[in-house]
Amino acid sequence: MDPQFSLQDVIRCDLCETPVPPKHCEICHIHLCEACVGKHLSDDTKDHYIVPFKLRGSIDSLQDVIRCGLCETPVPPKHCDICHIHLCEACVGKHLSDDTKDHYIVPFKLRGSIDSLQDVIRCGLCETPVPPKHCDICHIHLCEACVGKHLSYQSKDHYIVPFKLRGSIPKCSKHSTKICILLCEECNVSMCAACDSSSEHERHKKEDILKAMVKKEELIRKDLQELEMSIYPRYQEAATNIPVQRADVRKHSNKVKTTLDKQREALHTEIDTIIQGMKSEIDGMDAQHKAAIDQQEVAINNTIPEITQIILDLKRLLERLQDKLDTSDVCLVSEYTSRTKEFRSLPGQFQVTLPTFTPQEINREQILKQIGSLSKLSITYPVGTxxxxxxxxxxxxxxxxxxxxxxxxxxxxxxxxxxxxxxxxxxxxxxxxxxxxxxxxxxxxxxxxxxxxxxxxxxxxxxxxxxxxxxxxxxxxxxxxxxxxxxxxxxxxxxxxxxxxxxxxxxxxxxxxxxxxxxxxxxxxxxxxxxxxxxxxxxxxxxxxxxxxxxxxxxxxxxxxxxxxxxxxxxxxxxxxxxxxxxxxxxxxxxxxxxxxxxxxxxxxxxxxxxxxxxxxxxxxxxxxxxxxxxxxxxxxxxxxxxxxxxxxxxxxxxxx
Missing domain, CATH: 2.120.10.30 (TolB, C-terminal domain)
Structure with a gap:
């Protein structure tokens, strides 16, 4: 090799092939140019330690460069395999005090070796693995056998939920230290035990919030099915039928007018004024009829986007129900109110009796009677209560x-x-x-x-x-x-x-x-x-x-x-x-x-x-x-x-x- 060349003349960035990369990840053993350092660090599936290229390989131990995620103490001996954070002994307790999520502390050298969260989570009373229950107030996992024992501790409140729902029960909006365990059916709001004892909901019917969630989920499914399979198609059909109704109005009106024209031709000019008056009356009824149809169209078209949005919202909510719920999801489900009944009846419906013309034989002496009679337009709407x-x-x-x-x-x-x-x-x-x-x-x-x-x-x-x-x-x-x-x-x-x-x-x-x-x-x-x-x-x-x-x-x-x-x-x-x-x-x-x-x-x-x-x-x-x-x-x-x-x-x- 030519002595004028060095190693960096032929080494390139492993991400973009830029020659003479000035940086190196000592953990991943990858060469990096300045532009690719940020991209490499964005991969948070593993640890990284960037050093100047000339110092690559000079770090004796991985723990020489890794520090506690809370206080920066070097060589942390512990690791939370759920939160993926390194911890010194002093910070372990502080990290465990964050009860908004689960934690599992392992020695640093065993980090990443846990395959499943429930492989390591055990009953907080008897160490039975894979506990199916959780007390959402005490934040303790429980096997079936220990639920009764835990509930016997009457020094504090308890609320047992399935393990997968742990942490998902919302906090009470009025009593921030308590969780909602009931749903007031009359007010459709979730509440804690303290709210239950208040005068505001004294005579209201309440239900356990988990039972209410099951019912609401079933209601959501039924509403979605009815909206998709029955109500929405009816609205679509009604909207499609609007132009047909308009065409029928014109067709029927033209038919009546043609009959009037035949009578006018037979009675000659003596009855032109009377016939024109009847035409005007028909046009007036047409305007009234079309106004009714226009109002029906506005009502239907205003409602269709609302139903479409509700269907999308319900589908989205049901999809999220398949995963672990968070507090906002449970609030949405527990406070869900069905509007299906509101949409079952199409808005702006009416019954119409169309005008008809009944011709008579011409009798000049009784010309008004001979012209015939034009019935009035009759539009009947459902009567509101x-x-x-x-x-x-x-x-x-x-x-x-x-x-x-x-x-x-x-x-x-x-x-x-x-x-x-x-x-x-x-x-x-x-x-x-x-x-x-x-x-x-x-x-x-x-x-x-x-x-x-x-x-x-x-x-x-x-x-x-x-x-x-x-x-x-x-x-x-x-x-x-x-x-x-x-x-x-x-x-x-x-x-x-x-x-x-x-x-x-x-x-x-x-x-x-x-x-x-x-x-x-x-x-x-x-x-x-x-x-x-x-x-x-x-x-x-x-x-x-x-x-x-x-x-x-x-x-x-x-x-x-x-x-x-x-x-x-x-x-x-x-x-x-x-x-x-x-x-x-x-x-x-x-x-x-x-x-x-x-x-x-x-x-x-x-x-x-x-x-x-x-x-x-x-x-x-x-x-x-x-x-x-x-x-x-x-x-x-x-x-x-x-x-x-x-x-x-x-x-x-x-x-x-």
Whole structure:
């Protein structure tokens, strides 16, 4: 060999072949370049000791370079073969005091020689190997024979669990030193013995948490099976059938119209006006029918992703149940509540009796009778039953603060997400867990008067000061409508996709409701049959909502009334409260549900009024923790969201069974 060459001229990094590696692992006997040192050290299946290349082979003993994992004492004589950590004699006790996991201390030279955890774990009382039980309070392994003996020690509490569940029972959230041994079936929360003796759960039915887990696991399996095999396919089939229903509406309507046309041809021009009137009536019924189908589609499509997510969550949870559970898993299983019953019945279902036309022989003297009769469209929905007392399902604390910047309006983006606005200039999107998903400042930096979610999922809001209506689509914020001589108050989206907007004139002497299709004005509603204004004047609250029968419902705060007009703008009725609320009734927000019932918030009296589509009072929603209700909206399953002005909370209420 040429004497000018050295050994490092031909030796390379064993990982990347870089020549002249400057480092060497004295334990693995591998040469390393600087770039590969970190990669090599990341292999934590064995120990490593990196030295300069020129010092390779100079270490006499492995223990000369290995130190205690807690205090760095060299030449540690012990090793925990479960935690894979080297220990000096002084640190063994400290390491064993960590009772969040198991430990097994062996001499350093025997490290890594244990094949299985249960090969070395024994009963803490009699040394029987492979103990099947564990006391999760005393942290001691037990064979079957010693369980009774251990439980006889009455100086402290005990809770025996299968060995594989050791350490998985959650700590009590109220008593951190105790574990949960019971599940309160009424509250669906796990609790310790101290909670059991408290007055909070005194008369509630409880069950051992392990037994409850077995039942909940079985319930999860049954729910998953029913959701996958029965409920979800029915929803898919119903969603697929929506276009067919729409086509059938057109087909049937065209058939009826064709029959009418034949009669019109026979009666000539004398009956054209009458026939056209009937056509218009059919179109109106078509609109009502399609609106019902649209509402059904929204309800079904809003629910399908929720069912899909539940199926994924349940599958994921069941997969994790096959392994050793940790505390979070047991909490999820023990606190699991089935929602299958909620999904068994498809939302928005209805029965429909389609209109028909019955032709008659032509008789000029009795032309109206000869034309025939057109039956009315009849849509029958399942009748909902009110709960005796409404229940608060969710309580969301928003970021709105202060009397001038408190929460005012809420609008559902989906059954699990909702937009909010208040007295500040920020609009916020929350989920049911109270997490803020999105927020943005208004285009003009003015506070919005109201918000609404369109059928396409976009957000619209009114800007009083800027006399405009703003559309928020994705990340794009643009002016949809600019008003001249008028200022927008409140707004809502309709089943057909139109926008209804209440607005007042700049001189504050007139108020009207205007219907828009996109930015195009389609209809204006302002006067009754006597030429009087339907709504009070001034810039006061006038929330509005379209009912299932296409009525337009307005909560007129200054008039102390709910004003309801037909889709054509004809006054149907005014609701001015009940005898007990007449003096103080000033409605704030308003919404409608799938039963065509009208709900309006009564801020002063801390309650919600429910009236039917003809103005008949049905009941109050109160005595359930509502404080100063303001904004209202309902989801596809008729859960009511209430925006509380004093607390700036959104509360989700169930009021139907």
């Amino acid at each position: 009110f709960l005796d007392e409404p229940r608060i399902l969710t309580d969301i604390q928003t970021k709105y603060r202060g009397s001038l910047k408190s929460l005012r309006s809420v609008s559902c983006l989906s059954d699990s997400e909702l937009w909010t606005c208040g007295g500040d200039n920020i609009l916020r999107l929350y989920n049911l867990q109270g997490e803020l998903l999105r927020s943005f400042r208004t285009k003009s930096w003015n506070a919005p008067r109201d918000i609404a979610v369109t059928r396409s999922g976009d957000l619209v809001y009114t800007d009083w000061h800027d006399s405009s209506i703003i559309l928020v689509s994705g990340t794009q914020i643009q002016t949809l409508i600019t008003l001249w001589g008028w200022r927008p108050l409140n707004l809502c989206s309709t089943a057909s996709g139109d926008l209804l907007v209440t607005m007042t004139s700049d001189d504050r002497k007139q108020t009207k409701v205007v219907r828009y299709s996109g930015s195009k004005k389609k209809q204006s509603i302002q006067w009754d049959n006597q030429g009087k204004q339907l709504y009070s004047s001034g810039p006061y609250i006038k929330y509005l909502s379209e009912n299932r029968n296409l009525d337009i419902c307005v909560s007129d705060w200054d008039a102390r009334a709910v004003v309801v007009v037909s889709a054509a703008g004809k006054l149907r009725f005014r609701y001015t409260g009940t005898p007990s609320t007449w003096e103080s009734f000033r409605p704030r927000s308003i919404t409608t549900d799938s039963q065509a019932n009208i709900l309006t918030s009564d801020y002063e009296n801390h309650l919600i009024h429910i009236i039917d589509q003809d103005g008949l009072f049905l009941r109050f929603l109160h005595n359930c923790g509502i404080q100063g209700p303001y904004g209202l909206c309902v989801d596809s399953r008729d859960n009511l969201f209430v925006a509380e002005c004093p607390t700036s909370k959104v509360k989700k209420l169930q009021y139907y069974k």
